Amino acid sequence: MATGESRAPGGAAPEGYDKYAFEPFAVTVDLAVLTVRAGALQVLLVERGREPYAGRWALPGGFVLPRESAEAAARRELAEETGLSDISGLHLEQLRTYSEPDRDPRMRIVSVAFAALLPDAPEPHGGGDAAQAQWLRFNALGPLAFDHDRILADAHERVGAKLEYSCLATSFCPPEFTLGELQHVYETVWGTALDRPNFRRKVLATPGFVEQVPGAARLTGGRGKPAALYRAGGAKVLHPPLLRPTS
Amino acid sequence: MATGESRAPGGAAPEGYDKYAFEPFAVTVDLAVLTVRAGALQVLLVERGREPYAGRWALPGGFVLPRESAEAAARRELAEETGLSDISGLHLEQLRTYSEPDRDPRMRIVSVAFAALLPDAPEPHGGGDAAQAQWLRFNALGPLAFDHDRILADAHERVGAKLEYSCLATSFCPPEFTLGELQHVYETVWGTALDRPNFRRKVLATPGFVEQVPGAARLTGGRGKPAALYRAGGAKVLHPPLLRPTS
DNA sequence: CTGACCATGGTCAGACTGACCATAAAGAGG
DNA sequence: CCTCTTTATGGTCAGTCTGACCATGGTCAG
Structure with missing residues (x-):
């Protein structure tokens, strides 16, 4: 970055960054937490309680805090969702970033998606949202909230490909x-x-x-x-x- | 995203999104534009004119506009930097997102990196920054601005791996x-x-x-x-x- | 005791790979 | 004109890897 100051929107400010000459976005992380359990590929999902997509299943996630990286945010959210204390050794991998302007109908949200692989698959029992978190079989999932179908498909494809090499x-x-x-x-x-x-x-x-x-x-x-x-x-x-x- | 409203920083607003209960980030794209020319792998770089990293080479890029996706921003920047009119057929691939809090010393910037592959390698001659844009050989690059060394290394690794399969x-x-x-x-x-x-x-x-x-x-x-x-x-x-x- | 079930070991033909050698077609230079 | 260099193209051959098998051994459910 840092090379496009002269084209930054929101005003032709030569000082660029310091004047916030750009549109600020909300940045979140989405987690595709996968495990193999009961002979099936399962994914950790939470049920949405309110609009939009109330009642639909969604990937766990949340906002990136002001002083943390997306990776750190993903680890934090993962610990909160799963209630696991030892998440140091598990595999957490950045998938890609989803930034379509209307992917969230409420506002502009840029989301960095991660895939996490869990070995044991304990029942989720963390604080906060974790109460509604649940393992669901990968196949026979209804349509998920937002573009989470797409994210989950990308996670599946990535993991399948990485198993090869x-x-x-x-x-x-x-x-x-x-x-x-x-x-x-x-x-x-x-x-x-x-x-x-x-x-x-x-x-x-x-x-x-x-x-x-x-x-x-x-x-x-x-x-x-x-x-x-x-x-x-x-x-x-x-x-x-x-x-x-x-x- | 969209599941962590209750944990959003900046206040325990149940309405979450609508009250901007989060830290806004600037979102940019960085482009690793690669070509094979004169028997060497070359990359399109621009020389920074001001601090920080004044005089250093950097990847081209810029802010994501309010109503465009990161992919669209990458294509727009690419067209501007290279001056190419036909960028419909070229390969543009999202690499990953870099979000370390201090990767830009001025402010918090989250950057989505892309790799673009060009066949012909015309000399860059677009509007705006393109005047300073130049092809440089991949080896024997001095240290780049920001974390662009890392981005470029990731791009090289990704492209090298994708050639295989x-x-x-x-x-x-x-x-x-x-x-x-x-x-x-x-x-x-x-x-x-x-x-x-x-x-x-x-x-x-x-x-x-x-x-x-x-x-x-x-x-x-x-x-x-x-x-x-x-x-x-x-x-x-x-x-x-x-x-x-x-x- | 028997059969189902799973782990483990081995065989064998075909595919694929890496290391070669050989030939063909063009330009460079005497 | 002839030869050498350069690049393209074709082929061989042995070793490796893969997929499709068959065979054996240990354990548990009847």
Whole structure:
């Protein structure tokens, strides 16, 4: 920025910034908080209590405070909505900014959208709005408030794409997980079935993706052979990527 | 947004939005306009004439107008900076939003950054600031104004990554181009050399990436065998991707 | 004890990649 | 005119990776 002073609206002020020679906007953050739970991709939504879009589901979010960045605002809102104390390790990623002039019918609002990935999916129980916050299955969502359908679709697309070439999937898993659970994340987000032996081979052949927890094993719900437990490794990217089935 | 009215700063106004119960921000766009010219990746920069960062190079950009989206603002600024009349077909992509409270020492500014890819690289000659706008080689840039180093680095990383799995490279090329020129785009952006026969094979084996212009051929500067001309095909993504050398 | 279920290991053909070699067509320079 | 350099284009070949399988082993529900 800072190069367009001479074209700033609201007056031809050479001093530009200092005279507020521009239209001020409200800046908010919107959060697409995703988790894999009960065999489905779920998203944290709040029910709107008043117009516009009263009764509709909406993404949690709120205003950016005067002295905080959008990232900080997103973390703050996330902590408030979910009631989680430890949000230091979770994956929070800026999606993009939505700035259509009429996206909020009341006034001009520019919103920075984030995607957050939660492993465990506790029931939301924070202060304030969190009382109305709820996990909903990604499919079979009615139309959301504002342009939140679009934001959610973008979040889904981004996360699905990042699973291909990054180790992001572990962010959906608890600290220790089985390869079956990890595969389930991929299958749920992508909506496709994967071949289990091939998935294992690929994941284990990628150095730093996962590392086995020595000795430990978990019985996945009691059914079948106990699976070995793994932790997320140090790697962040997958080379070569784990591509979606092309069909 | 629109869900955090009760937590809006500046007063516990239940009416929230209508009372401006928030801090207004200035919203700008910053443009990382990239091209491949003279065998190098180049970026359009403007020289700052006043403090802060007087004399430093900065990304072009400006304020978002009251009734326009950030995308529209980016297109408007781009047209003004480059003086191009036809900016309908070029690739303009939102990068991310930079909102650190002190990124501009004068006041709080939230900036939405875009990457634009130009094929031909005409000398900038628009109205207004464009007089000072100039193409500079991507490497050997001194430190830029504000956090524009960071923005430019993010743009480079994004474009480099998108070359792998999309047909974006054709956006750097004129409407008709040779495979050698297309390969040159990859090599310049990635900073690595590619094997020519293998590159050809890969590109031609990807349906919809490029389509040959029948009959036409161009002598690439007079040297060597004339090359066949190609146009961008209808495809947008590369499946499987064209990965960077791992070294 | 048996079958269902899941984890794990292995095989095998086809696709893809990287590293090459070979040839063709043009200009540059003697 | 001939040769060298340069670029485009075509092909080979071995190694790797992938997708589609088959097989085995451990655990629980009957």
